[in-house]
Amino acid sequence: xxxxxxxxxxTVTRRRVVVAVAGASAVGVxxxxxxxxxxxxxxxxxxxxxxxPEPIAPGQESVWDYPRPPVIRTSDEEIIVILGGVEIFETRxxxxxxxxxxxxxxxxxxxxxxxxxxxxARGTSFCEWKGRAAYVDVIGGSRVAARGAWYYPHPHxxxxxxxxxxxxxxxxxxxCLVDGERVVPQPGGYYGGWITSTVTGPFKGEPGxxxx
Numbered sequence: 407x408x409x410x411x412x413x414x415x416x417t418v419t420r421r422r423v424v425v426a427v428a429g430a431s432a433v434g435v436x437x438x439x440x441x442x443x444x445x446x447x448x449x450x451x452x453x454x455x456x457x458x459p460e461p462i463a464p465g466q467e468s469v470w471d472y473p474r475p476p477v478i479r480t481s482d483e484e485i486i487v488i489l490g491g492v493e494i495f496e497t498r499x500x501x502x503x504x505x506x507x508x509x510x511x512x513x514x515x516x517x518x519x520x521x522x523x524x525x526x527a528r529g530t531s532f533c534e535w536k537g538r539a540a541y542v543d544v545i546g547g548s549r550v551a552a553r554g555a556w557y558y559p560h561p562h563x564x565x566x567x568x569x570x571x572x573x574x575x576x577x578x579x580x581x582c583l584v585d586g587e588r589v590v591p592q593p594g595g596y597y598g599g600w601i602t603s604t605v606t607g608p609f610k611g612e613p614g615x616x617x618x
Contacts, residue, residue, distance in 0.1 A: 455617040456507075460606040468606050469507055475535050476505035478513075478567055485512060486583040487574055489554075490547025494523040495574075501567060505535075507610040507618045509592050509599035512584075513571035516557070524572065527553045536561045542572060544579070554578035556598070573598045 459470040479502045487495035497518045503511040516524060527541040536558050544554035555572040558565070575598050576582040577591035584602050592599035594611030601609065610618045 457608050457615075457618065460608060462606050466604055466606055469504075469509055469609060472504040472506050472508070474506040476503050476508075478503055478565065479510075481512070483585050484583070485514060487514070488546070488580040488582075489523075489544055489551060490549030491580065492520075492546040494544070494546045495519050501571060503568070503573075507608075507615075508597060509601045509605050509607070509609055511573050511597075511599050513568045513573055516570050516572055519572075524555065529553065531556070533558075536565045536568070544574070546580070549580075551575070551578040576600050 456470070459468045462468050481500045481502050482498045483500070485495065485497050485500050486493060495514060495518055497514065499515065499518075501513040503513060505511075523545050525543040525545060527543045529541050531539050531541075533539060537560060539556045539558050541553040542555045542557065544551040555574045557570075557572045558568055561568055574582060575591065576589040577595065582589040582600065584600065587602050590601040592601060592611045593609055594613075594615075597611050599609070599611075601607075608615075
């Protein structure tokens, strides 16, 4: 079901950033300068606050190897979303947004959700990389997850691939599965990353991690 609705476009300037992610199909490699007002000295202080990455095993990724600005990687993992006892989404075609310190955020094609499961909701928020986000309620069976998902009607140019995709707050669903494994929501409730056994942290989101 189409959910895009007009929102004000954001005028930005951009700088080229070279990003390398092993094995990744990178879509976004250019950073927006919009909203970046932190002076270089402050960035140096923030970087000094980075935690020690957890060890990784074969087949795992460390979120501290992900870049910033984030990049998009295509995924053929099986994604299933269940709400109200109803499977409202299943696909092997999705996008993973990878950003330093965050577990992957999965962007799922709107057209693959069952009819009537996405409903426009009030409110917006702003991401310095992707632009202004809008929200949707997610509906499954007798349950309504208010503002349980978000999307970018007009993302900044380098993230155009996520148009007509939504990110799902896993904690608002009965469960979200990646290749049969139940997702653990990113800590803190604000971000929408999905934690599985294939990624290691520590993960941004808990109190005290704001400077990561």
